[in-house]
Amino acid sequence: MRGDSVVMLDEEKTLLQNKLEKIYEIFPWYKNYCPNDKIDSIKDLPLMTQTILEKHYYDKMEDYGYSVYMTSGTSKNGRKKVYYSAKDDAEYIRIKKEIYKKVLVGLEGKIKALADMGTGHAASTAQVVFEQLGCETMNISFELPIEEHIRILKEFCPDVLYTMPSILDSIVHNSLDVKQYGIKKIVLVGEVASRIWINKMAKIFGISDKEIYDTYGSIEIGTLAYYSQEYGKYILAEGLLAEGLRPYEVGLETENIRENESILVITSFVRDIFPAIRFITFDVVRDLKTEIINDKKVQTFSCIVKRVGKEIKHGEKISIYDIENVVYQFLDKAEIRVNVENNRMKIYISSNELTDEKINAIKTNVQEVIPEIGAMIRNHILDEIEVIRNMGEKVFEKRIKNKRIYG
Secondary structure, three states: OOOOOOOOOHHHHHHHHHHHHHHHHHOHHHHHHOOOOOOOOHHHOOOEOHHHHHHHOOOOOOOOOOEEEEOOOOOOOOOOEEEEOHHHHHHHHHHHHHHHHHHHOOOOOOOEEEEEOOOOHHHHHHHHHHHHOOOEEEEEOOOOOHHHHHHHHHHHOOOEEEEOHHHHHHHHHOOOOHHHHOOOEEEEOOOOOOHHHHHHHHHHHOOOHHHEEEEEEEOOOEEEEEEEOOOOEEEEOOOEEEEEEOHHHHOOOOOOOOOOEEEEEEEEOOOOOOOOOOEEEEEEEEOOEEEEEOOEEEEEEOEEEEEOOOOOOHHHHOOHHHHHHHHOOOOOOOEEEEEEEOOEEEEEEEOOOOOHHHHHHHHHHHHHHOHHHHHHHHOOOOOOOEEEEOOOOOOOOOOOOOOOEEO
16 A cells, blocks of 8 residues: 555645745755646655755755754764754744643643753753743753763652653663652653553553653654544644655665555645755655544554665664564563664663563564564575673663664
8 A cells, every 4th residue: 555645635735836936935946856837736846855955955054043953863974954944943842832732731730841852953942842831841961871860850850751762761771660750741752662662661650651642753844743642643743744655756666665654755834944845754654644633634644663765774774663562572671772783683672571482582573573674584684683681881881862773
């Protein structure tokens, strides 16, 4: 099954035409990539590729007082500058506030929110968003040692913790009992979080899984989607139009994804100082579709699976979502890192519950249940999987932020 096919209504065509005119005004070079000014379908427009962005946008904008943020730098070309106007920043905060209002429902009195993040746009704006919602706020730098994070959590006792899955893993595995922090709700950002991992975290923190909210975004576009506890799926954020394309449609002929998966391509009608028309995220989502919720047309998907792309390392192409679903069938509490190097995939697991029998079961299930990994092994892209007890210092250093998949 292909990703969600986009059928545009007349008002959406008008929106797109207006967006095009704005893009032409800010980015005159974009006209060189368009066959004509009149469009009937989003597919009449070119895909916004990394090649185009590197030629015309990243690190190329003159300084007009824009806010400058850096990409994460996971590709071989390193980190790049992305620009936000005052309008972009205001829209980003407005959309975040609309989403986080739902998070704060049910909390009483002066709500305390703690942002324990990495770097980037989400980290730099987190405190502003929660302050504008009336919260008492505090930030922790990811550069601080884990002991400092634990100390601040004990002293501040936040109602809401805003963090990344890898940081939450670190907090759990360096705390005697996380319930002592009094955290009532958790907002996630920045990395893939499987539902089974979220369920495990909820149990550890002594809260309902409905009190853990997953959000998804990109530095180029801003907030892309949030997980709706009510509907059990991710709902695309306001002002966006999503397409789901097959790998060959974005120039990745050798990539394999499942029939119900597609590469997410985004057009934003609210982003200003970025050519946000048919931007290829290179994120793979499942079950992308358009539906009616509360009498409103929205786009949804069931989960974010992994990243693909010519510059993405093997490790980042592997789905932590699927690996966690396998591991947590056998373990209640575990910290997981996946490394792919020299054609060998190593799954490092830190858990007191891990036995030799469970190691063999995890290895077998990862190879048999996850078709992409089985295919990589059969095609000699990967050697046999190795499941390793105990992280080891090189794999899991005693620092707060540690990528869950690396390679």
